[in-house]
Amino acid sequence: MTAADYRGRFCIDGGHPCLPGHFPGRPLVPGVVLLEQVALALRAWRGQRLARVCEAKFVAPLKPGETAALHLSEAAGRVRFDIRRDEVLVARGVIEGATDEGAAAE
Numbered sequence: 001m002t003a004a005d006y007r008g009r010f011c012i013d014g015g016h017p018c019l020p021g022h023f024p025g026r027p028l029v030p031g032v033v034l035l036e037q038v039a040l041a042l043r044a045w046r047g048q049r050l051a052r053v054c055e056a057k058f059v060a061p062l063k064p065g066e067t068a069a070l071h072l073s074e075a076a077g078r079v080r081f082d083i084r085r086d087e088v089l090v091a092r093g094v095i096e097g098a099t100d101e102g103a104a105a106e
Contacts, residue, residue: 006045006072010037014064029062034091038081041070048097054078056093060085 012029019027039050069084082092
């Protein structure tokens with residue numbers, strides 16, 4: 001049985017390999033890294049992989065070393081996510097998860 005929603009926190013270290021090119025001298029955590037955190041949370045919450053990003057909007061930057069709060073919730077068969085730094089919305093969207101085909105056999 002899974003909880004009605006998921007709440008977690010994450011922080012992307014300044015040594016992450018994506019940061020030197022995004023952007024030199026003023027690094028920002030790329031959207032794809034934020035979505036990776038969403039995928040990891042979905043796996044932890046429901047044991048599902050991220051199958052599809054239906055909608056994603058990135059509205060404020062997240063800098064390396066800043067802590068972000070991640071919230072996932074059920075939304076009509078899909079999963080809504082939002083990522084916040086303090087009370088500032090960083091990203092929000094809707095995803096779909098899928099169960100791994102071979103997971104039941106393991």
